[in-house]
Amino acid sequence: MNKNDWWKDAVVYQIYPQSFKDSNNDGIGDINGIREKIPYLKDLGVNVLWLNPIYESPMVDNGYDISDYYKIADCYGTMEDFENLLKEAHDAGIKIIMDLAVCASSIEHKWFKESKKSRDNKYSDYYIWKDPKEDGSAPNNWGSIFGSGSAWEYVEERGQYYLHLFAVEQPDLNWENPDLRNEVYENMEFWLKKGIDGFRLDSISLISKKQDFPDDPTAGENGYGSPYFGASNGPRVHEFLQEMYEKVLSKYDVMTVGEATRTPVDKALLYCQPERKELNMVFQFDHMHVDYGKFGRYSDLKFKLSDLKEAMFLWQKSLNGVGWNSLYWDNHDQPRFVSRFGNDDSKYRKLSATMLATVLFFQQGTPFIYQGDEIGMTNVAFDSIDSYKDIEAHNMYLKFSNMGLSNDEIMSYIHNKSRDNARTPMQWNSNSFAGFSCVDPWIELNPNYSKINVENDMNSDFSIHDYYKKLIKYRKGNEIVRDGDFKEIGLEDSDIFSYTRTYKGKTLLVLGSFSDKKVCYNVPNNLQKFKRELVVSNYDGNIEQNKDASTLYLRPYEALVFYMY
Numbered sequence: 001m002n003k004n005d006w007w008k009d010a011v012v013y014q015i016y017p018q019s020f021k022d023s024n025n026d027g028i029g030d031i032n033g034i035r036e037k038i039p040y041l042k043d044l045g046v047n048v049l050w051l052n053p054i055y056e057s058p059m060v061d062n063g064y065d066i067s068d069y070y071k072i073a074d075c076y077g078t079m080e081d082f083e084n085l086l087k088e089a090h091d092a093g094i095k096i097i098m099d100l101a102v103c104a105s106s107i108e109h110k111w112f113k114e115s116k117k118s119r120d121n122k123y124s125d126y127y128i129w130k131d132p133k134e135d136g137s138a139p140n141n142w143g144s145i146f147g148s149g150s151a152w153e154y155v156e157e158r159g160q161y162y163l164h165l166f167a168v169e170q171p172d173l174n175w176e177n178p179d180l181r182n183e184v185y186e187n188m189e190f191w192l193k194k195g196i197d198g199f200r201l202d203s204i205s206l207i208s209k210k211q212d213f214p215d216d217p218t219a220g221e222n223g224y225g226s227p228y229f230g231a232s233n234g235p236r237v238h239e240f241l242q243e244m245y246e247k248v249l250s251k252y253d254v255m256t257v258g259e260a261t262r263t264p265v266d267k268a269l270l271y272c273q274p275e276r277k278e279l280n281m282v283f284q285f286d287h288m289h290v291d292y293g294k295f296g297r298y299s300d301l302k303f304k305l306s307d308l309k310e311a312m313f314l315w316q317k318s319l320n321g322v323g324w325n326s327l328y329w330d331n332h333d334q335p336r337f338v339s340r341f342g343n344d345d346s347k348y349r350k351l352s353a354t355m356l357a358t359v360l361f362f363q364q365g366t367p368f369i370y371q372g373d374e375i376g377m378t379n380v381a382f383d384s385i386d387s388y389k390d391i392e393a394h395n396m397y398l399k400f401s402n403m404g405l406s407n408d409e410i411m412s413y414i415h416n417k418s419r420d421n422a423r424t425p426m427q428w429n430s431n432s433f434a435g436f437s438c439v440d441p442w443i444e445l446n447p448n449y450s451k452i453n454v455e456n457d458m459n460s461d462f463s464i465h466d467y468y469k470k471l472i473k474y475r476k477g478n479e480i481v482r483d484g485d486f487k488e489i490g491l492e493d494s495d496i497f498s499y500t501r502t503y504k505g506k507t508l509l510v511l512g513s514f515s516d517k518k519v520c521y522n523v524p525n526n527l528q529k530f531k532r533e534l535v536v537s538n539y540d541g542n543i544e545q546n547k548d549a550s551t552l553y554l555r556p557y558e559a560l561v562f563y564m565y
């Protein structure tokens with residue numbers, strides 16, 4: 001392994017600063033809160049933190065709408081706090097990567113304020129402006145990803161529309177403009193010179209738009225097409241990233257992970273093949289699409305295990321030896337993984353959370369833990385839409401109401417899929433406000449915090465946290481896990497997730513049951529000749545099997561990892 005490839009041995013912990021730890025009791029998590037928890041993170045064993053945006057922002061999209069890329073938002077603290085955080089993390093052996101959100105900025109950014117004034121000032125072309133059609137309507141039929149109607153907004157002063165793939169307050173930056181690109185690179189240098197260790201590149205597959213801005217011919221009943229149609233993996237995205245690499249990233253020993261929405265695996269390779277000099281890895285979405293329904297992401301469908309395996313196995317096989325995977329079950333945009341892919345009833349919550357962690361961590365790639373996953377935090381179901389904070393949830397509520405859906409139906413989708421599922425405050429203990437703060441937090445707590453919290457978990461006989469610790473320890477420097485070939489087993493099996501990893505004749509067999517009943521697993525013939533040593537298990541270390549050990553009986557949500565020799 002190349003020594004600059006340290007990120008291959010990394011385990012990343014994602015922090016949503018707003019909801020992690022509030023140090024000054026204003027109800028909002030902050031940088032000094034993160035500093036307080038460095039010992040906790042070090043003890044868990046993670047060695048990289050990814051911070052969601054902490055820059056100055058009017059917080060329409062919780063910080064992804066940035067008004068100054070060089071400033072820390074007041075609610076999170078000061079630049080000095082950030083520098084202290086970076087130093088203390090580094091002292092603890094933990095690196096920090098920042099979110100680089102440059103597909104769009106905030107309308108409050110000075111570039112936009114200038115840009116909208118006229119067609120011929122320095123910043124006029126920093127955004128994507130288009131003339132209206134002859135009848136005055138928007139330049140094309142793209143709808144906003146957040147479901148708020150057209151992706152175009154008219155501005156009187158310029159007599160033109162600007163493009164916003166997300167919220168109206170998030171105008172897309174014009175990457176065609178070299179001055180804009182240089183501003184981005186300069187900003188990256190600013191943070192890298194402070195000593196940060198890399199970037200998570202937000203919505204990066206959407207930065208290059210087809211320049212003829214074609215209508216999406218598959219527009220839905222409401223007339224809006226998908227902006228992905230003209231923006232995902234656009235014509236110049238790789239040229240831009242190669243330029244970014246050459247001008248900035250190549251000079252630093254950093255890690256990069258791009259958010260690659262709507263990117264099939266063959267296209268993902270273009271981002272992460274090392275010889276192409278773009279990014280180290282991308283976040284794939286295929287496995288996040290397995291429970292999409294007639295309204296897309298907002299749905300109450302249950303996934304099929306075979307679909308989930310198909311998606312994950314495809315990425316494992318396709319990137320094997322040529323690229324690198326990022327491994328995740330959830331993040332700040334997704335529901336909690338134990339509720340979505342496991343079973344959050346009290347009986348099986350811990351078992352299913354640890355099983356899911358196991359089948360994820362032994363795949364090839366860099367694992368990402370989202371805050372609270374390590375104690376099995378669950379989805380939340382607020383009664384009223386008024387308790388939700390996420391702009392997407394509100395836009396969707398409105399959109400579905402206009403379509404005539406009942407409140408109950410809409411709320412069931414929101415309970416399942418709202419991004420706020422992941423954004424409720426971190427549950428540290430059972431004190432009031434869960435030890436997150438001493439006042440009402442910016443978003444309500446998940447009421448289950450009195451039972452599910454870090455303190456309870458770590459003091460219990462079966463601690464998810466301790467299990468994560470073991471997984472992280474096991475991975476460290478393990479060549480089979482890092483470099484081993486991946487082989488899928490039993491794609492069609494509707495209960496068991498199974499695969500092997502093999503490196504220089506040494507094999508790990510990984511099994512996880514997605515069933516709440518006992519299920520049989522027939523060890524594949526070619527593996528029966530090996531001796532097996534159990535190295536990881538989320539039960540008591542005993543194995544239930546038949547006499548010649550050719551069939552294993554997996555208990556509900558059991559995870560087993562064998563070293564075969």
Ligand code: GLC
Binds near residue numbers: 061202203332
């Ligand atoms: C990314 C972020 C998401 C944000 C969106 C728009 O997808 O992960 O949270 O809302 O970009 O900026």
Ligand code: CA
Binds near residue numbers: 024028030
């Ligand atoms: Ca605070």
